[in-house]
Amino acid sequence: MDWIERTASAVAAEKERLTSLDAAIGDGDHGTNLDRGFTAARAALEAKPPEFPGAALVQVGTTLISSVGGASGPLYGTVFRRTGKALGEAESVSARELADAIAAGLAGVQKLGGASVGDKTMVDVFVPALDALLAGLADGASVDGAFGAAADVAESAARSTIPLRARKGRASYLGERSEGHEDPGAASAALLWRALAESVGG
Numbered sequence: 161m162d163w164i165e166r167t168a169s170a171v172a173a174e175k176e177r178l179t180s181l182d183a184a185i186g187d188g189d190h191g192t193n194l195d196r197g198f199t200a201a202r203a204a205l206e207a208k209p210p211e212f213p214g215a216a217l218v219q220v221g222t223t224l225i226s227s228v229g230g231a232s233g234p235l236y237g238t239v240f241r242r243t244g245k246a247l248g249e250a251e252s253v254s255a256r257e258l259a260d261a262i263a264a265g266l267a268g269v270q271k272l273g274g275a276s277v278g279d280k281t282m283v284d285v286f287v288p289a290l291d292a293l294l295a296g297l298a299d300g301a302s303v304d305g306a307f308g309a310a311a312d313v314a315e316s317a318a319r320s321t322i323p324l325r326a327r328k329g330r331a332s333y334l335g336e337r338s339e340g341h342e343d344p345g346a347a348s349a350a351l352l353w354r355a356l357a358e359s360v361g362g
């Protein structure tokens with residue numbers, strides 16, 4: 161719940177930047193889409209506090225799907241729903257279990273949207289950030305350290321979308337004119353990973 165609270169705050173604070181990134185290579189609604197979605201998700205969690213971490217994330221995903229118009233609603237909704245379902249009804253979750261659950265969420269979004277790394281989407285951030293998290297945990301990094309390093313990787317991966325040509329989503333209609341701009345969904349995914357690291361690190 162703290163992760164969602166922090167994500168909602170970060171998205172609200174960065175709403176204009178996300179929208180202007182989307183104005184350059186899309187339709188200029190990514191910031192408003194996600195702000196609407198995470199505001200609704202936060203309100204839904206407060207109105208009906210879930211019993212388990214997994215149930216919280218499923219509820220967030222469902223709320224995003226129903227409240228966000230646009231591609232990112234079903235895509236992020238799937239990430240959260242699948243991650244939450246993978247956690248099941250566990251009352252507490254280890255770092256490794258959370259990482260594995262996010263892997264299930266990522267698999268869901270790749271199945272739904274068909275994007276691979278390099279297509280200039282949110283997937284360009286999720287894949288290396290998750291790899292960094294799993295590697296950090298496997299190497300015996302502290303939980304704080306592993307999630308913090310994953311967020312650092314997420315932020316640099318978002319910037320790495322700048323030179324790419326979009327091959328999925330609305331930006332792909334622009335062809336080579338999508339080059340030279342950061343992908344808005346990659347930028348929002350980096351916010352989500354930073355919020356997670358802050359939440360886990362306290």
Ligand code: ADP
Nearest residue numbers: 190230231232273275281282328329330344345
């Ligand atoms: P819309 O394009 O419908 O207006 P948004 O602006 O909210 O939706 O979201 C756009 C973002 O969604 C893109 O920047 C990209 O990161 C992500 N996206 C679009 N299509 C896909 C896809 N097939 N797989 C993964 N992410 C995608």
Ligand code: MG
Nearest residue numbers: 186187189190
């Ligand atoms: Mg858009």
Ligand code: MG
Nearest residue numbers: 187189229230
């Ligand atoms: Mg749109």
